[in-house]
Amino acid sequence: MAASYEQVFENNKQWVEEMKGSDADFFDKLAEGQQPDYLYIGCSDSRVPANQVMGLEPGDVFVHRNVANMVVNTDLNVMSVINYSVVHLKVKHIIVCGHYNCGGVKAAMTSQDLGILNPWLRNIRDVYRMHRDELDSIANEHDRYNRLVELNVQEQCINVIKTAEVQQQYAANNFPVVHGWVFDLKTGLLKDLNVDFEETLNNIKEIYDITPNG
Numbered sequence: 555m556a557a558s559y560e561q562v563f564e565n566n567k568q569w570v571e572e573m574k575g576s577d578a579d580f581f582d583k584l585a586e587g588q589q590p591d592y593l594y595i596g597c598s599d600s601r602v603p604a605n606q607v608m609g610l611e612p613g614d615v616f617v618h619r620n621v622a623n624m625v626v627n628t629d630l631n632v633m634s635v636i637n638y639s640v641v642h643l644k645v646k647h648i649i650v651c652g653h654y655n656c657g658g659v660k661a662a663m664t665s666q667d668l669g670i671l672n673p674w675l676r677n678i679r680d681v682y683r684m685h686r687d688e689l690d691s692i693a694n695e696h697d698r699y700n701r702l703v704e705l706n707v708q709e710q711c712i713n714v715i716k717t718a719e720v721q722q723q724y725a726a727n728n729f730p731v732v733h734g735w736v737f738d739l740k741t742g743l744l745k746d747l748n749v750d751f752e753e754t755l756n757n758i759k760e761i762y763d764i765t766p767n768g
């Protein structure tokens with residue numbers, strides 16, 4: 555299934571020829587700059603490649619991936635990606651995309667010491683704690699696991715909306731809008747969790763408002 559190391563370079567040359575075949579200037583245009591409409595924040599899982607599942611080309615989507623698609627307030631990496639894409643690229647949509655069968659979420663549901671992963675996964679355990687009543691009421695473990703995947707996406711959407719960049723850009727331009735999705739590995743389909751962006755924004759602004767005069 556996986557290509558050998560040498561094969562990757564052959565694949566690359568073949569891809570270059572294919573792209574040039576459909577548009578001779580493809581790479582010249584690519585080198586000129588980017589104006590993506592989407593910021594995608596997803597899991598690092600090798601089975602969920604952002605561009606492919608969305609059917610988008612190079613230049614269409616700004617991507618950040620980490621273990622279990624987390625938006626941690628003190629993570630300089632994800633916060634820099636949000637800042638750059640919202641303030642400078644002016645993306646119209648921000649997507650947090652989780653996936654069922656996520657190993658990171660699974661690990662957060664088990665009692666074990668995973669070293670450096672502990673503080674990262676603790677953020678998912680915090681999501682469990684916030685939604686403990688709902689999750690504990692689900693008897694089937696696999697259903698509970700799937701629900702935690704969804705609730706984690708919802709909470710990470712809220713974390714995106716808490717940022718000053720998103721609140722201020724939205725107040726000025728009516729975008730970006732934040733969406734929560736889950737990718738189903740068994741069907742290949744994306745499920746929109748229909749996060750109500752306006753309602754979520756208004757709710758969290760009671761505590762997290764960062765729009766002076768807004």
Ligand code: CO
Pocket residue numbers: 597598599621622623653655656657658659
């Ligand atoms: Co995952």
